[in-house]
Amino acid sequence: MFKSLNLKADYYSSEENLLYDFYEPVLTRTVRYDRVSGYFSGKLFRNITKSLSEEVLSSIKIRLIISEEISPSDYEAIKLGYQKRQELIDNLSKEIEMISKNDEVTLNNIAYLIANGNLDIKFGFKEQGKFHSKFSLFYDEAENIIHTKGSNNETIAGYENNYEAFDVTLSWIENDFYREKIPRAQREFDLLWNDKKKESYIHVKEIDEVIKERLLEFNGGIYYLTKTPENTVILTLDNSQLHLINHLKDRSMFDPNKRFIKRKIDKYLSGPFPEFKNNLDYRQLISIIEEFKKHSKKFNYNLVVSKELESFIEKQNLMINERSDYGIYLKKEMSYLKSEFGNFKEIVNSELVRELRTQQMHSAFYMTEMKRVANFSVPGSGKTSMVYGAFAYLSSTEVRNPIKRILMIGPKNSFDSWKIEFKENFGHKRQLDYLDIHEVENADLELYSKWDKKNLILINYESLLKYYHILLDKLDSSTMLVFDEVHRIKNYESERAYAAKKISLKTNFRFVLTGTPIPNSYTDVYNFLNILFGEDYDYFFNYDVHDLKKPNQTRIEEINNKLYPFYWRTNKKELGVPDANPDIIKSIQPTEEEQTLIDLLYEKFGHSPFSLYIRLIQLSSNPKLLLKGNFSELIETEEESNINFNHILSYEDFHDYSWTEKENELINNIGVSSKYKLMLEDLLSLASSGKRVIVWCIFVDTINMVQDDLISAGINAEKIFGSTVHADRQVIINRFKSGEIDVLITNPHTLGESVSLHKHCHNAIYLECSFNLTHLLQSRDRIHRLGLSKDQETNYYFYFLESEQGNRSTIDDKIYQRLAEKEETMLAAIDSDGVNIMPTVSINDIKDLFK
Structure with missing residues (x-):
């Protein structure tokens, strides 16, 4: 009986599960249920009947009045029994047919209840507008009554998805204020059911026999989910x-x-x-x-x-396989799409002032056709322009339902590149109207109020969670979603990864960009494939994260075969970027004091390979770093190389950097290393001859030292490292490009991505190098990119402090040689059709340096 239930005076979907907290416990005790609803969906019965037995449902009597929206002219025709009434019948029949294709079991259950006299449905309508009345009456065996009135409808959305609320009145609780609510509701329902609300212009009609007969066709005399045929x-x-x-x-x-x-x-x-x-x-x-x-x-x-299961399999099989086949076709048989590609190219060229290279145009066409793909083109190949090519077409007036804006989520230091590239691609043909969340106060308010007016919105990965709910609300099919440097979403279990996957489901066109698609392991594909394909990941790829950690060669080939249709890759050679000059290696032998210090480091830290590795790098460029014992900058760099620092820290003591008075004196006497002096001499020569130079370091102290020495020599030099605020970074970069600054000193951790300097600087000096191949490749690409003239030279200078053969030495040359081997492997992989793991460094690689 109802009195045994612990019911509330009101229910809110934000606080309760309406289906399980109210409807199921009430309906199990109900013998009669009268309901007036705005909408109706057979799916509700599927959810309710999953937990209610056939015995309960066969003893309940349900009378349901549902709304049917019709125009005033339709109303007149129905009232007079003319042709329009038949159209309404036909529409309802089509809805039943649609349910039958997707959920035969549910339809069978509705038919079963109607056939047995447990469910009777009528529909209500008004002469104008919609019949919106929503209330219900539940009766138990003792004639106790529960009355509800509120906003929910007889749909799944009404119970689970939308914000819904309703009030509850109980017949057994005495209250003068509510005394008349239930009798009034009973009278109202009876008037509606018997079509006696004429004065309100409300009409309730019997469900047409045609519809009833159509429903009953699905009744097999069985109540599925609770009763099935024997055996x-x-x-x-x-x-x-x-x-x-x-x-x-x-x-x-x-x-x-x-x-x-x-x-x-x-x-x-x-x-x-x-x-x-x-x-x-x-x-x-x-x-x-x-x-x-x-x-x-x-x-x-x-x-x-069930037909629902068969239909699901057929649909998924067809959809994802067709998309895969089309991706292969686009990549291999582009020549057969001359007409489509020609039309695309014509529209893009009419929208842009910059002429895209052939490979870029092909990439933009591929992205447009596929809608959800990755772009793994190498750094410096113009991925941003490829996206703008796709956007130019999709946002043109020639396209039905054009895209209105790009939401770019990426590193903060990529924002300026996206703004500049927009202007360089569209020029006078389109005005850039952007929203950079770091340039405005109250960015959340700006996102809400200015979203529809912007054609470029920029959000960095660190801010994604902050604006997650706004993006969920604002994103729709009119926005192109782009994740730049998508490898920044590393942890597949992180909140950032979850947010990225969720917002992606709101858009039709979504792209991920990275020149290093698999920096660490094949688990890196898990995030970007889920971002691109959502549920389709499970239907087509369906790799468990653990399966991707150490796949065998057979699995790697399978992964690549599945990935192949869904990514585009362009390398620099295909775009005609001239080769850089061979690396210029400058080597110098240590002084006697430097050699003594090298030997001392081997004796003091030889038991700890990583500690020795760090200190030899410091000695080679800036010996005074040894006295400070600060390794955080190098550790941050190497963590991105996939070194397991928890493992290393378990047996190496990084903080044992005490020195005797004699050792301290030796380090101070050396002061500046011979390698540093050689580098500074070359740097001054380059800068004095009018050549702009970028100097790559690891440690901030070294960056500061280089800047101080250059300024003392009358050279305009600036530095950018982690603590340089974003606004200042861009000012410095612009001054460097304009020629106000001769030398820019930085580190790859800060400036290795999303900055283009190739039009203004053609010389790079590497004073300090770690084992991080990604940083080396990215830093090289800052000055070697698409847009260089065929005769433009690009120079990279590397400096080594190398002892005579037979003596202990620093590891400058060994680090360079190992990186060169890994770089060659990586570049060969880029030129292949597969996606391969970026060669990484392990503690064993570091140990091998000292063999």
């Missing part, structure tokens, strides 16, 4: 989750210890049988069905596969 197993799908309904005579048939479950089905389970995994793809579903078909024939039971 039958049903496989069906509910919200993409596979369910098995077991009505076998022999219940031990699916004993978990039997061979069928253990050998054939267990790998598809998330728990005890029949709890199936919730991310089964269509191929796995087909395999499961095939296994059950064989089993049912062998053990002589009926197997029923």
Whole structure:
């Protein structure tokens, strides 16, 4: 009885689950249910009947009045019985047909209830507008009554998704204020049900016999989900989750210890049988069905596969495979799409002032056609222009439902590049109207109020969570979503990764960009594939993260075959970027004091390879760093090389940097290293001859030392490192480009990405190098990019402090040689059709330096 329930005076979907907290406990005690609703969906019955027995539902009497929106002219025609009434009947019939294709079990249950007299439906309408009345009356066996009135409808959205609320009145609670609410509701329902609300211009009509007969066609005399034919197993799908309904005579048939479950089905389970995994793809579903078909024939039971499950498999199989096939076709058979590509190129050229290179135009066309792809073109190949090419087409007036804006999520230091490239690509043909969240106060308010007016919105990865809910609300199919340097989303379990995947589902066109798609392991593909494809990841790729950590060669080939249709890659040679000159190696022998210090470091730290590695790098360029014992900058750099520092710290003491008075005196006497002096001499020569130079270091103290020495020599020099605020960085970069600054000193950790200096600087000096290949490649690309003239030379200078053969030495040359080997491997991989892991450094690589 209702009195045993602990009911509330009101219910809010933001605080309660309306379906489980109210409707299920109330309906299990209900014998009569009268309901007036704005909308209706058969899916509601699927959710309710999953937890209510056939016995309960066969004893309940439901009278439901639902709304049907019609125009005044339709109203007159229906009232007079003319042709329009038949159109309404036809529309309702089509809706039933649609439900039948997607959810035959639910439709069967509705038909079953109607056929047995448990459910009666009428529809209500007004002469103008919509019939919006929403209230209900529940009766139990003792004639206790629960009355609800509020905003929810007889739909899944009304119970689970939308914000909904309703008030509750109980007949057994005495209250003068509410005394008349239930009798009034009863009178109102009876008037509506009997179509006696004429004075309100409201009409309630019987569900047409045509519709009723159409519904009853789906009644097999069975109430599925609670009662199935004897000796039958049903496989069906509910919200993409596979369910098995077991009505076998022999219940031990699916004993978990039997061979069928253990050998054939267990790998598809998330728990005890029949709890199936919730991310089964269509191929796995087909395999499961095939296994059950064989089993049912062998053990002589009926197997029923619902139309919903069959339809789901067919749809997913067709959709993702067609997309994959088309991606391959676009990449290999572009010449067969001359007409389509020609039209695309014509529109893009009419929208842009910059003429895209052939490979860039092909990439933009591919991105437009595929809608959700990655661009793995090498740094310096013009990925931003490729995106703007796609945007130029998709936002043109020639396209139906044009894209209105780009939301770019990427590193903060990429923002200026996106603004500059917009202007250089579109020029006078389109005005840039951007929103940079770091240039405005109250950025959240700006996002809300200015979103529709902007054609470029820039948000950095660190701010993604802050604006997550705004993006969920504002993103739609009119926005192109771009993740630049997507490898920055590293941890697949992080909140940032979760937010990126969720907002991606709101858009149709979404792209990820990176020149280093797999910096650490194949787990890196997990995030960007989920961003691009959402649920389709499970249907087509379906790699568990753990499967991607150390795949064997067969699995790597399988991963690459699946990835191939969904990414574009262009290298510098294809774009005609002239080769850089061979690296210029400058080597110098240590002084006697430097050699003494080198030997001392080996004796003092030889037991600890990584400690020795750090100190030799410091000695080579700036010996005074040894006295400070600060390694954080190098550790941050090497952490991105995938070195396991927790493992190293477990047996190496980084903080044992005490020196004797004699050792301290030796370090101070050396002061500046011979390598540094050689580098400074060359740097002054280059700068004095009017050549702008960028100097790459690791440690901030070294950056400061280089700047001080240059300024003392009359050279205009500036520095950028981690603590340089973003606004100041851009001012310094602009001054360097304009020629006000002769030398820029920085580190790859800060300026290795998203900055283009190739039009203004053609000389780079590497004073300090670590084992981080990604940083080396990215730093090289700052001055070697698309846009260089064919005769333009690009020079890289590397400096080594190298002892005579037979003596202990620094590791400058060994680091360079190992990086060169890894760089060659990486460049070969880039030129191949596959996606390979960026060669990384391990503690063993560091140990090998000292063999």
